[in-house]
Amino acid sequence: MVVYTIEGCPFCEKAKLFLKEKGVRFKEIPAPFGSSEWKQMKEKTGSSSWPQILIGDSTVGGYLDLVSMEATGELYERLNIEGRMLDTPLYDVIILGAGPAGLSAAIYTIRKVLKTLIISKDLGGQVTWTSDVENYLGFSHVNASDLVARFEDHVKAFGVEKIIGVEVESVDLAGKIKKVYTDDGRSFLGKTLIVATGGRHRPMNVFGERELVGRGVSYCSTCDAPLYEGSAVAVIGGGNSAMEAVLDLMSLASRIFVVSTTPLTADPIYQGKVKKSPKVEFFLEYEPSKVIGDTVVEGLEIRSLKTGEVCTLEVEGIFVEIGIMPNSSIFIDTLATNSTGEILVDSECRTGVAGVFACGDVTTVRYKQVVVAVGEGAKAALSAYNYLINQR
Amino acid sequence: MSSKVRIFTTPGCGYCSQAKQFLTEKGVEFEAFDVSSDKDAMQEMRKMTGGARSVPVIAVCDKVLIGFDRTELENALKCLE
Ligand SMILES: Cc1cc2nc3c(=O)[nH]c(=O)nc-3n(C[C@H](O)[C@H](O)[C@H](O)COP(=O)(O)OP(=O)(O)OC[C@H]3O[C@@H](n4cnc5c(N)ncnc54)[C@H](O)[C@@H]3O)c2cc1C
Numbered sequence: 001m002v003v004y005t006i007e008g009c010p011f012c013e014k015a016k017l018f019l020k021e022k023g024v025r026f027k028e029i030p031a032p033f034g035s036s037e038w039k040q041m042k043e044k045t046g047s048s049s050w051p052q053i054l055i056g057d058s059t060v061g062g063y064l065d066l067v068s069m070e071a072t073g074e075l076y077e078r079l080n081i082e083g084r085m086l087d088t089p090l091y092d093v094i095i096l097g098a099g100p101a102g103l104s105a106a107i108y109t110i111r112k113v114l115k116t117l118i119i120s121k122d123l124g125g126q127v128t129w130t131s132d133v134e135n136y137l138g139f140s141h142v143n144a145s146d147l148v149a150r151f152e153d154h155v156k157a158f159g160v161e162k163i164i165g166v167e168v169e170s171v172d173l174a175g176k177i178k179k180v181y182t183d184d185g186r187s188f189l190g191k192t193l194i195v196a197t198g199g200r201h202r203p204m205n206v207f208g209e210r211e212l213v214g215r216g217v218s219y220c221s222t223c224d225a226p227l228y229e230g231s232a233v234a235v236i237g238g239g240n241s242a243m244e245a246v247l248d249l250m251s252l253a254s255r256i257f258v259v260s261t262t263p264l265t266a267d268p269i270y271q272g273k274v275k276k277s278p279k280v281e282f283f284l285e286y287e288p289s290k291v292i293g294d295t296v297v298e299g300l301e302i303r304s305l306k307t308g309e310v311c312t313l314e315v316e317g318i319f320v321e322i323g324i325m326p327n328s329s330i331f332i333d334t335l336a337t338n339s340t341g342e343i344l345v346d347s348e349c350r351t352g353v354a355g356v357f358a359c360g361d362v363t364t365v366r367y368k369q370v371v372v373a374v375g376e377g378a379k380a381a382l383s384a385y386n387y388l389i390n391q392r
Numbered sequence: 393m394s395s396k397v398r399i400f401t402t403p404g405c406g407y408c409s410q411a412k413q414f415l416t417e418k419g420v421e422f423e424a425f426d427v428s429s430d431k432d433a434m435q436e437m438r439k440m441t442g443g444a445r446s447v448p449v450i451a452v453c454d455k456v457l458i459g460f461d462r463t464e465l466e467n468a469l470k471c472l473e
Contacts, residue, residue: 128406165462214446214458222404226428227445296443
């Protein structure tokens with residue numbers, strides 16, 4: 001890329017700064033009025049004003065042309081064809097999130113020989129929060145960290161480029177080329193994005209909860225259950241995850257209070273196991289109203305939804321298992337979501353923004369399961385591939 | 393002499409495995425304690441953190457980190473250089 005400039009020209013400075021910010025390498029040719037460089041510029045571009053910007057022999061125009069060409073993504077496409085003059089590489093696909101959905105998508109994009117990058121805070125996603133998985137095809141019983149290790153080995157074998165341990169802070173989906181900004185100050189360019197950011201624990205949103213996380217309030221029973229040997233604990237929730245938490249605690253805790261705003265919704269297989277234990281006491285149609293304790297949890301105040309009666313459970317631990325919230329806040333202005341924040345997708349994982357696909361627990365797709373996320377990841381990848389070929 | 397980096401874990405804790413893997417990749421030597429079977433380690437971990445009941449707890453030089461946050465751990469590890 002070449003930029004013809006002249007001293008004292010504000011748009012020349014702007015153009016140079018703009019290119020530097022975008023990581024585009026260029027050669028500056030000073031072209032004072034009447035010089036041979038100026039004549040050359042006039043000949044090549046048909047224009048005698050500064051700056052004049054060229055990619056190879058084809059002219060871009062002035063600063064404003066450059067800005068609009070960048071916004072539509074055309075600039076990067078032309079640069080890429082003209083011999084990769086970009087300091088920031090342009091990926092075919094950037095996958096946000098390395099849970100089952102994102103990792104599965106990566107396998108598919110790599111096998112379609114798409115230049116792929118995965119960016120994620122961690123590897124494995126929610127699978128790392130549980131101990132065993134018994135419903136993933138091919139494994140009658142698998143330790144969750146072994147399953148994650150297998151996922152990791154699979155993407156490693158295909159040489160997928162990945163950046164783990166950074167958070168995506170914002171995205172720019174306006175142009176044809178999508179931009180991704182991470183919390184370590186870097187930015188990345190992709191022709192398509194696959195959003196696979198999954199979910200995080202839904203908090204109770206009651207007084208004292210946030211202050212006592214890690215000091216009695218826990219969202220990971222498989223991690224923290226062993227720390228409550230001999231203690232009384234509360235498990236909040238009535239679904240499968242809550243019953244799993246009860247089972248994790250069963251042999252360790254002295255008493256387990258199950259607090260749920262609804263009757264139990266867990267599968268009968270779980271309910272059966274939990275109801276058998278004399279340690280377990282149910283407070284159904286009760287809601288947690290306050291976490292008690294200064295430096296560590298000392299109790300939980302709950303309120304009956306039927307009578308309004310308030311009582312206090314003397315517990316040292318509170319395991320919160322009331323569902324998952326989608327990690328979609330960075331897309332809230334750009335992608336359509338439903339009332340709970342799940343990204344709306346069609347049957348091909350399209351989001352409504354061209355070139356942006358979503359899959360797994362962050363989307364409206366029903367049934368949040370590993371096998372579902374893996375399938376959705378594959379679909380998103382194939383859709384991204386089809387989109388890219390249609391662009392060619 | 394105890395190691396400069398100590399990590400307190402439980403077997404079912406995914407973030408503990410990730411933290412250990414991270415330290416291994418960085419070439420940092422560490423000592424790991426499974427608090428579910430090692431009661432002394434559990435006592436020590438709780439004393440060190442002022443009553444925390446959450447794993448992993450990672451002690452680096454004179455810092456004590458509750459949970460695994462790559463950036464936080466990376467910063468804490470600077471004391472070893
Ligand atoms: C306790 C528990 C037990 C479960 N048990 C089972 C089971 O037995 N069987 C089963 O099939 N399913 C189970 N599930 C559900 C299953 O784990 C999920 O459906 C599945 O993990 C969803 O995959 P995902 O890739 O869509 O999202 P996630 O697994 O949530 O992964 C999302 C990834 O995105 C990353 N991320 C999020 N936001 C950002 C950001 N801004 N920047 C960078 N990275 C980001 C996260 O760090 C994570 O790596 C369980 C879930 C829980 C919580």
